[in-house]
Amino acid sequence: xxxxxxxxxxxxxxxxxxxxxxxxxxxxxxxxxxxxxxxxxxxxxxxxxxxxxxxxxxxxxxxxxxxxxxxxxxxxxxxxxxxxxxxxxxxxxxxxxxxxxxxxxxxxxxxxxxxxxxxxxxxxxxxxxxxxxxxxxxxxxxxxxxxxxxxxxxxxxxxxxxxxxxxxxxxxxxxxxxxxxxxxxxxxxxxxxxxxxxxxxxxxxxxxxxxxxxxxxxxxxxxxxxxxxxxxxxxxxxx
Amino acid sequence: xxxxxxxxxxxxxxxxxxxxxxxxxxxxxxxxxxxxxxxxxxxxxxxxxxxxxxxxxxxxxxxxxxxxxxxxxxxxxxxxxxxxxxxxxxxxxxxxxxxxxxxxxxxxxxxxxxxxxxxxxxxxxxxxxxxxxxxxxxxxxxxxxxxxxxxxxxxxxxxxxxxxxxxxxxxxxxxxxxxxxxxxxxxxxxxxxxxxxxxxxxxxxxxxxxxxxxxxxxxxxxxxxxxxxxxxxxxxxxx
Numbered sequence: 175x176x177x178x179x180x181x182x183x184x185x186x187x188x189x190x191x192x193x194x195x196x197x198x199x200x201x202x203x204x205x206x207x208x209x210x211x212x213x214x215x216x217x218x219x220x221x222x223x224x225x226x227x228x229x230x231x232x233x234x235x236x237x238x239x240x241x242x243x244x245x246x247x248x249x250x251x252x253x254x255x256x257x258x259x260x261x262x263x264x265x266x267x268x269x270x271x272x273x274x275x276x277x278x279x280x281x282x283x284x285x286x287x288x289x290x291x292x293x294x295x296x297x298x299x300x301x302x303x304x305x306x307x308x309x310x311x312x313x314x315x316x317x318x319x320x321x322x323x324x325x326x327x328x329x330x331x332x333x334x335x336x337x338x339x340x341x342x343x344x345x346x347x348x349x350x351x352x353x354x355x356x357x358x359x360x361x362x363x364x365x366x367x368x369x370x371x372x373x374x375x376x377x378x379x380x381x382x383x384x385x386x387x388x389x390x391x392x393x394x395x396x397x398x399x400x401x402x403x404x405x406x407x408x409x410x411x412x413x
Numbered sequence: 414x415x416x417x418x419x420x421x422x423x424x425x426x427x428x429x430x431x432x433x434x435x436x437x438x439x440x441x442x443x444x445x446x447x448x449x450x451x452x453x454x455x456x457x458x459x460x461x462x463x464x465x466x467x468x469x470x471x472x473x474x475x476x477x478x479x480x481x482x483x484x485x486x487x488x489x490x491x492x493x494x495x496x497x498x499x500x501x502x503x504x505x506x507x508x509x510x511x512x513x514x515x516x517x518x519x520x521x522x523x524x525x526x527x528x529x530x531x532x533x534x535x536x537x538x539x540x541x542x543x544x545x546x547x548x549x550x551x552x553x554x555x556x557x558x559x560x561x562x563x564x565x566x567x568x569x570x571x572x573x574x575x576x577x578x579x580x581x582x583x584x585x586x587x588x589x590x591x592x593x594x595x596x597x598x599x600x601x602x603x604x605x606x607x608x609x610x611x612x613x614x615x616x617x618x619x620x621x622x623x624x625x626x627x628x629x630x631x632x633x634x635x636x637x638x639x640x641x642x643x644x645x646x647x648x649x650x651x652x
Contacts, residue, residue: 236638244635247503254493264486264506271510351604355597361590368604396483399475 191249192259195242196322199266199273202238203318206273207311209235209280210377214307217287217370218300228284235277239270258391265391269321272380272387276314279373279380286366302346303370309339310378317384326392326409329385333405339378346371430488431498434481435561438505438512441477442557445512446550448474448519449616453546456526456609457539467523474516478509497630504630508560511619511626515553518612518619525605541585542609548578549617556623565631565648568624572644578617585610 209228216224246263249255255263316332319325350364350371389397395408448467455463485502488494494502555571558564589603589610628636634647 233638240635240637247499250489250503251495251499256490260486260490264489267503267506268510271507351600354593354600358594358597361593361600365590365607396479398479399472 188249188253188255188259191245191253192262195245195249195263195266198238198242198245199270200318200322202235202242202270202273203314203321205231205238206235206277206280207314207318209277210314210374211307211311213280213283213287214303214370214374217283217366218303220287220290222288222291225284225287229281229288232277232281235274239274242270243267261391261394265387269384269387272383276377276380279377283370283373286369290366302342302349303367303374306339306342306346306371306374309335309342310374310381313339313378313381314384317381317388320385320388321391324388324392326389329389330402330406330409332385333382333402336378336382339375343371343375427488427492427494427498430484430492431501434484434488434502434505437477437481437484438509439557439561441474441481441509441512442553442560444470444474444477445516445519446553446557448516449553449613450546450550452519452522452526453542453609453613456522456605457542459526459529461527461530464523464526468520468527471516471520474513478513481509482506497633500630500633504626508623508626511622515616515619518616522609522612525608529605541581541588542606542613545578545581545585545610545613548574548581549613549620552578552617552620553623556620556627559624559627560630563627563631565628568628569641569645569648571624572621572641575617575621578614582610582614 209231212224213228215221216228246267250260250263253259313332313335316328316335320327320329320332347368350368354361354364386396386398389395389405389409393408393411395411397405397408400408448470451463452467454460455467485506489499489502492498552571552574555567555574559566559568559571586607589607593600593603625635625637628634628644628647632647632650634650636644636647639647
């Protein structure tokens with residue numbers, strides 16, 4: 175092979191490696207989405223079988239994180255990427271940390287469900303939790319989609335949804351405290367619902383973190399801890 | 414300058430940059446330690462002034478994270494480091510994420526304290542929270558120390574302390590639930606103590622994450638999600 179062919183070959187290989195990482199992150203993201211859904215539904219439906227499945231599957235999430243992390247570091251050492259490629263690798267390393275922690279929250283909900291087996295079970299009180307679940311699932315899905323398409327157009331909408339999640343969470347907390355006060359026999363169950371709501375609220379936060387990393391990757395700007403106005407300005411800027 | 418002098422100059426500059434990063438991480442860590450201490454003591458002492466101070470200082474923690482993060486990425490792009498240096502930069506990026514989240518937990522405790530101004534205040538019930546605070550402060554301090562000295566000798570002891578933190582947290586939770594059941598008027602305050610205890614428990618987890626990154630940096634092994642035996646084997650291995 176002559177020199178230009180070798181270069182072409184290396185560059186194609188590099189692109190393939192980067193694509194491979196992106197695909198793995200999306201696979202991990204898909205599993206994590208499934209874990210959140212399965213865990214919360216197991217909690218609401220008192221479904222021990224699925225709760226156990228979530229706990230078992232958590233190790234796959236962990237392994238995926240380590241695997242992708244390792245691959246990113248290898249590419250950094252071997253290829254010494256710059257500009258977008260370097261940003262993508264760094265953003266990916268952070269995104270998978272957030273995905274892994276979302277997985278942890280799902281596992282936490284599942285473990286709580288398993289601990290509750292046989293306890294009093296109130297089928298009719300999960301409307302708010304389900305609503306919260308749908309909000310955060312939407313956010314996580316949007317965040318992964320933005321990563322998949324290198325597209326920051328939707329991220330403002332996602333971070334706005336987080337404010338809705340926070341309001342919903344506060345309202346759930348207030349209701350549950352009232353229930354506890356009205357009947358102390360509700361306390362244990364109400365606390366479990368409080369923990370589940372809190373876990374979902376955190377999943378919303380982690381999804382926002384993923385969005386911030388996608389903005390960093392695409393726009394090259396660190397938007398963490400910015401006001402909404404500053405965030406919008408960055409997202410709408412031409413790079 | 415002849416060639417070898419230029420090389421020497423570049424290498425000295427590089428070492429200075431790496432030292433600068435390490436110093437900044439330790440400064441950030443020192444501030445975060447202070448935030449945890451101040452916030453929890455403000456919570457226990459109903460001290461609005463210090464609670465407010467913690468909330469205000471949280472922005473410095475955030476700025477430090479962004480600043481160090483930027484510096485690490487710049488060095489990666491400019492110097493294309495390998496081996497220990499690359500691992501140190503990657504570990505640092507992750508460590509400051511954990512430090513920032515510890516700062517968030519401290520700010521959460523402080524905000525809760527401010528929201529409680531004028532509420533019923535039980536001076537005599539904070540013994541367990543204080544004990545938990547001392548345990549996690551110890552862990553955080555040990556983790557930062559390990560990072561400062563590139564030394565993994567103490568990390569096993571730190572991760573063992575986390576088991577103690579978890580036990581203490583479970584015991585506090587159980588006591589608080591009993592208190593709530595005995596007297597529903599205690600519910601709001603007991604919940605606040607529950608959130609404070611949870612925040613401290615999380616700070617313990619983040620300190621363990623820092624330890625894992627120090628092991629990665631020093632030993633080149635990813636020890637996340639390993640059993641205690643595997644962890645010990647890695648720490649005691651000669652690299």
